[in-house]
Amino acid sequence: MAASLYxxxxxxxxxxxxxxxxxxxYCKTCDKKVCSxxxxxxxxxxDWETITDILREKKHSLPKxxxxxxxxxxxxxKKELDRFEQKQLDEDTRFEQNKSILNGSRQRxxxxxxxxxxxxxxxxQQKSKAAKQLYTDKHEGLKQKVxxxxxxxxxxxxxxxxxxxxxxxxMEKEMRGELEKALSYSDDKYTCTTVxxxxxxxxxxxxxxxxxxxxxxxxxxxxxDRYSNVIMSIKPASETxxxxxxxxDRHMKFLDRVGEELKVMKTPGFDLITxxxxxxxxxxxxxxxxxxxxxxxxxxxxxxxxxxxxxxxxKTENDDILVTLMxxxxxxxxxxxxxxIVQRMTLTGKVLHTYEFREDGKTRLFTLPTRTxxxxxxxxxxxxxxxxxxxxxxxxxxxxxxKFTYRGDGLESEKFNPxxxxxxxxxxxxxxxxxxxxxxxxxxEGVYLCKLCQYEQSVSAVIxxxxxxxxxxxxxxxxxxxxxxx
Numbered sequence: 001m002a003a004s005l006y007x008x009x010x011x012x013x014x015x016x017x018x019x020x021x022x023x024x025x026y027c028k029t030c031d032k033k034v035c036s037x038x039x040x041x042x043x044x045x046x047d048w049e050t051i052t053d054i055l056r057e058k059k060h061s062l063p064k065x066x067x068x069x070x071x072x073x074x075x076x077x078k079k080e081l082d083r084f085e086q087k088q089l090d091e092d093t094r095f096e097q098n099k100s101i102l103n104g105s106r107q108r109x110x111x112x113x114x115x116x117x118x119x120x121x122x123x124x125q126q127k128s129k130a131a132k133q134l135y136t137d138k139h140e141g142l143k144q145k146v147x148x149x150x151x152x153x154x155x156x157x158x159x160x161x162x163x164x165x166x167x168x169x170x171m172e173k174e175m176r177g178e179l180e181k182a183l184s185y186s187d188d189k190y191t192c193t194t195v196x197x198x199x200x201x202x203x204x205x206x207x208x209x210x211x212x213x214x215x216x217x218x219x220x221x222x223x224x225d226r227y228s229n230v231i232m233s234i235k236p237a238s239e240t241x242x243x244x245x246x247x248x249d250r251h252m253k254f255l256d257r258v259g260e261e262l263k264v265m266k267t268p269g270f271d272l273i274t275x276x277x278x279x280x281x282x283x284x285x286x287x288x289x290x291x292x293x294x295x296x297x298x299x300x301x302x303x304x305x306x307x308x309x310x311x312x313x314x315k316t317e318n319d320d321i322l323v324t325l326m327x328x329x330x331x332x333x334x335x336x337x338x339x340x341i342v343q344r345m346t347l348t349g350k351v352l353h354t355y356e357f358r359e360d361g362k363t364r365l366f367t368l369p370t371r372t373x374x375x376x377x378x379x380x381x382x383x384x385x386x387x388x389x390x391x392x393x394x395x396x397x398x399x400x401x402x403k404f405t406y407r408g409d410g411l412e413s414e415k416f417n418p419x420x421x422x423x424x425x426x427x428x429x430x431x432x433x434x435x436x437x438x439x440x441x442x443x444x445e446g447v448y449l450c451k452l453c454q455y456e457q458s459v460s461a462v463i464x465x466x467x468x469x470x471x472x473x474x475x476x477x478x479x480x481x482x483x484x485x486x
């Protein structure tokens with residue numbers, strides 16, 4: 001097919017616009033073959049050469065260019081082909097996994113529904129048994145009274161003239177009393193039945209119970225390759241701009257999406273965010289304080305963190321902040337007096353909640369809390385480092401109760417070292433992980449969903465979502481901006 005395509009292209013030697021004149025020249029400006037009339041008219045001011053001259057040049061340069069393409073471009077393109085083939089295979093695997101999960105859920109729901117119906121049948125049986133026992137008791141009581149009345153009425157009818165007077169009066173009185181009791185056993189006064197009323201099937205509720213199918217795509221839009229050290233923090237301020245901090249650099253860089261530094265701010269700040277109003281919030285670990293600055297870097301307020309050192313900060317849905325704080329002790333070998341906490345604060349320094357211990361008030365939540373993110377459902381997601389090369393994701397309810405802990409469960413690597421965490425508008429959790437060189441996606445309940453991005457060499461260290469853009473900072477200093485569609 002390729003050969004026939006080339007023959008068809010080489011056969012185009014005449015101009016279809018000007019009485020089929022010969023295409024004897026080549027317009028470099030428009031990158032097309034032209035005839036003498038074309039040159040005089042629409043291509044008169046363009047750069048052109050004759051086919052003969054340009055072919056003389058091409059015959060000299062093309063072999064070298066083809067060798068360069070084969071040596072430098074094609075290997076990378078073939079790798080891309082392999083990657084696309086692998087993605088096709090991965091998608092087949094993902095479908096089988098999804099089908100397996102759905103079938104597993106189907107069976108669990110079937111088992112659950114069967115249990116519910118079995119439980120209802122048991123309840124019906126118990127109630128019917130109770131009603132039957134009531135009828136049995138009534139039947140036995142009425143039977144005794146009928147037998148007694150039959151005996152008494154027969155005796156009185158037959159022996160009325162021979163019975164003692166007092167016995168006749170006593171028997172009559174007892175007979176009338178038993179008759180009254182017997183008549184009270186009438187069916188219309190003792191009805192007990194069990195009725196099952198079917199519920200209404202709500203397909204929407206069932207659909208919500210089963211779950212949703214999400215299609216998530218990530219498409220690289222820009223790559224910024226101007227730094228040579230680890231990107232330590234990346235915090236978008238808008239769709240097109242983000243603050244970036246590079247390891248061992250005391251400056252915060254304000255970048256646009258193509259990598260131009262629009263502003264450079266020298267600061268001892270460890271991390272920063274921008275508030276909804278555009279103010280800059282800095283965690284200044286060395287000073288043990290948090291500062292709020294205007295966009296022109298004038299200080300609005302500064303508040304200390306009571307002998308604890310603030311490290312990373314993140315923004316909540318209502319424009320409060322989550323701050324990770326630690327004492328000055330050993331990073332991982334904690335003593336009873338060690339403080340490792342996450343605090344929810346207002347931008348004026350008022351502490352709204354301190355996350356430090358589990359529900360027993362004694363067991364620590366964290367060894368070394370680092371990055372945080374508040375999910376749209378108000379869960380608090382915290383990266384907790386356990387050592388220099390291992391960690392976990394701890395997810396808390398807003399009130400501080402542990403919802404779940406994720407340690408890469410079910411993945412192929414035994415090691416797990418998360419670096420950063422973010423949440424999207426569907427309450428899914430994204431976290432970067434060192435050993436798998438990937439961004440993991442979890443459900444809001446902690447179920448592993450997929451690897452969103454995976455890299456061969458570099459590691460995505462930090463991530464942040466703003467609108468439809470996913471900003472990623474890498475350990476080799478690169479920054480990538482992706483279109484995040486869900």
